[in-house]
Amino acid sequence: MTDLVTWAEVGGSLAAIGGAAYARHAHPAAYWSMVGLSVSVARLLASYTSTMDACGLTVEPPRWRALAVKATTRREVRPVPPRRGMIRPTSTGLRLRLRLAPGQEPADVAASAERLRHAWGVHAVYVRDVKPGVVELRLVGFDVLRKVQMPRRTDAGPLRVPVALREDATAFVRDYRAVPHELVLGATLSGKSMFLRDLLVGLAAQPVALVGIDCKRGVELAPFAPRLSALATDPEQAAELLPVLVKEMEDRYDLIKARQGIAPGTPDELITSDVWGLPEDERPAPIVLFVDEVAELFLVATRKEEERRDEMVTQLIRLAQLGRAAGIYLEVCGQRFGAELGKGATMLRAQLTGRVCHRVNDEASAKMALGDIAPEAVLASCAIAAELPGLAVVGDTSGGWSRIRTPHLSLADAAATCRETAHLAPDVPTLAPFRPHVPPAPVKECGPLATPRPITE
Numbered sequence: 084m085t086d087l088v089t090w091a092e093v094g095g096s097l098a099a100i101g102g103a104a105y106a107r108h109a110h111p112a113a114y115w116s117m118v119g120l121s122v123s124v125a126r127l128l129a130s131y132t133s134t135m136d137a138c139g140l141t142v143e144p145p146r147w148r149a150l151a152v153k154a155t156t157r158r159e160v161r162p163v164p165p166r167r168g169m170i171r172p173t174s175t176g177l178r179l180r181l182r183l184a185p186g187q188e189p190a191d192v193a194a195s196a197e198r199l200r201h202a203w204g205v206h207a208v209y210v211r212d213v214k215p216g217v218v219e220l221r222l223v224g225f226d227v228l229r230k231v232q233m234p235r236r237t238d239a240g241p242l243r244v245p246v247a248l249r250e251d252a253t254a255f256v257r258d259y260r261a262v263p264h265e266l267v268l269g270a271t272l273s274g275k276s277m278f279l280r281d282l283l284v285g286l287a288a289q290p291v292a293l294v295g296i297d298c299k300r301g302v303e304l305a306p307f308a309p310r311l312s313a314l315a316t317d318p319e320q321a322a323e324l325l326p327v328l329v330k331e332m333e334d335r336y337d338l339i340k341a342r343q344g345i346a347p348g349t350p351d352e353l354i355t356s357d358v359w360g361l362p363e364d365e366r367p368a369p370i371v372l373f374v375d376e377v378a379e380l381f382l383v384a385t386r387k388e389e390e391r392r393d394e395m396v397t398q399l400i401r402l403a404q405l406g407r408a409a410g411i412y413l414e415v416c417g418q419r420f421g422a423e424l425g426k427g428a429t430m431l432r433a434q435l436t437g438r439v440c441h442r443v444n445d446e447a448s449a450k451m452a453l454g455d456i457a458p459e460a461v462l463a464s465c466a467i468a469a470e471l472p473g474l475a476v477v478g479d480t481s482g483g484w485s486r487i488r489t490p491h492l493s494l495a496d497a498a499a500t501c502r503e504t505a506h507l508a509p510d511v512p513t514l515a516p517f518r519p520h521v522p523p524a525p526v527k528e529c530g531p532l533a534t535p536r537p538i539t540e
């Protein structure tokens with residue numbers, strides 16, 4: 084028996100096509116044309132049951148139903164596929180929910196994603212666990228990472244920056260409250276600085292103190308100086324800045340402690356273990372520390388430098404261990420981050436929960452970022468092509484990973500945003516001595532107020 088296409092489904096598909104026409108209009112870059120979408124909707128509707136059957140995603144119907152159908156129609160009852168929800172168009176393809184049949188789990192559907200993509204003629208199919216018993220299928224019509232266009236609606240918020248696009252066309256949100264510290268790894272020209280740039284510009288509009296350590300003499304972070312609360316451009320300056328950050332963290336701990344011991348009988352909701360539990364008028368501004376090219380902090384030539392290095396690494400480890408509760412977050416960036424950097428390197432790396440791995444030159448480098456996440460993530464990052472800078476594999480220590488790419492943002496635009504948002508830099512008095520010097524903006528040449536006229540008597 085062929086699959087039955089009900090009038091409701093036809094209506095749904097027409098709505099999908101209409102929606103896609105609208106979506107295509109909104110995203111002219113997408114070549115996911117109306118024709119392609121209509122064909123996929125038609126294929127999906129016409130072959131839904133048979134495709135699910137071929138993918139092993141059907142289950143035997145309940146015995147009562149089999150008996151009832153047999154008794155009334157004398158037909159054989161076919162295995163039933165997961166119940167399908169409305170097909171919804173998106174700017175990059177289609178979205179639909181499936182209610183899993185008893186005995187099925189999301190991994191069963193995810194394992195068939197490649198087969199579904201071929202059956203329905205789309206670029207990719209992604210499966211997301213929505214709630215117990217329900218998964219969402221995202222059918223993506225084209226490679227969204229070739230030309231990144233961020234979704235119009237993203238889940239941005241305080242300390243949540245939609246920094247890149249995932250391959251399933253959703254935004255990758257860097258959420259500092261959920262993942263306080265992150266390691267960004269990649270070979271030279273792989274797009275690490277672009278990632279930091281997008282992130283910094285995203286945070287610039289928020290009341291967050293931005294601090295930079297850029298031992299490449301400040302070439303990457305100095306253009307953002309107007310918005311930075313502190314900047315160190317060589318290891319000597321970093322060695323002065325890091326103890327100040329640790330002291331700031333300790334002061335914040337004292338503040339939290341003072342609130343905890345406020346008075347006997349303090350209501351539970353006023354007892355806090357981090358800065359977020361403090362009343363808004365007492366709460367210090369969060370600080371995000373960007374470290375560009377971390378290896379420069381580790382490299383030493385003399386014994387004296389070795390002592391300084393050890394101190395800095397210890398301070399970074401302390402910030403990574405205790406910073407979250409004090410509202411201090413780390414974004415550490417480098418080409419490699421292995422034990423060969425020296426004492427404390429692997430301990431610091433272990434504290435950096437978030438992992439972003441751009442193109443790397445060897446598997447060992449990929450393992451430094453993603454080895455403790457998932458072996459497939461390591462392979463995926465080794466397969467990143469040099470022609471696609473900004474493409475990366477992101478994972479966290481919970482084991483999940485996906486491919487992402489940052490939108491291109493020119494240095495001039497990023498610097499302009501930092502100038503415009505300079506007034507939003509919160510006042511952190513301890514960091515004041517490290518505030519970078521900002522040369523006054525060039526004044527536009529304008530002609531004399533009055534045109535001089537020769538005096539002729």
Ligand SMILES: Nc1ncnc2c1ncn2[C@@H]1O[C@H](COP(=O)(O)OP(=O)(O)OP(=O)(O)O)[C@@H](O)[C@H]1O
Pocket residue numbers: 269270271272273274275276277278472473474488489490491
């Ligand atoms: N998402 C992106 N889309 C398009 N181009 C990008 C993207 N990310 C980076 N690029 C380009 O790739 C080049 C290298 O990027 P970037 O400077 O960020 O790399 P890097 O890893 O920081 O390199 P290095 O370590 O040498 O500083 C730049 O020309 C940049 O414009």
